[in-house]
Amino acid sequence: MPLSEHEQRMLEQMERALYAEDPKFATALEGSELRTYTRKRVYQAAVGFLVGIALLMGGMVAQQVWLSVVGFLIMLGCAVLAVTGWKKPVVAPAPRQGVDGPQPAAGQGGAAKRTMMNRIEDRWQRRRDERER
The missing domain is CATH 4.10.910 (30s ribosomal protein s13; domain 2)
Incomplete structure (x- = not known):
């Protein structure tokens, strides 16, 4: 829609x-950097998952329980890697002086988010008020 x-x-x-x-x-x-990073990580996880399946099956055929367990753990790890691979860790920007004054210290990250949310809410309210006039 x-x-x-x-x-x-x-x-x-x-x-x-x-x-x-x-x-x-x-x-x-x-940027495409994020898409490339995500695609690469998911492909690596898929290949690892297939290796885990091969080890699991090989352990079953050879009747080596430990090999099957290792294969399962590799499959599990790769599944987690693929699922969490959708988000790239973001490097925190350097502190800077802005319109609202200095940025808070590292331990005050929640305060920065609240002030940003407050500004967004204030803008939203102003737009809503302007529409009602």
Whole structure:
């Protein structure tokens, strides 16, 4: 279902706000580097999963329980790797001076998120108020 014109404008405004707030993070999200990283990690996990299946079956045929257990553990690890491979760890940006003053220290990351959410909520409320006029 396509987005309405209003939803598209809201999305564009959110994207601009993200670029203004943290351009390094925004470019990391849009770039093909993330897709390449994800694709590579999932392919590696799939190959590892197949190796795990081969070890599991080989252990069953050779009647070596330990080999089957190792194969199962490899399969399990690769499945977890594939599922968690969808998210690339993001490097925290260097602290900078912004419109709201200095960024909080490392132990105060939750406060930064709350202030960003407060700003988003305030903007949302202002837009809603402007529409009602």
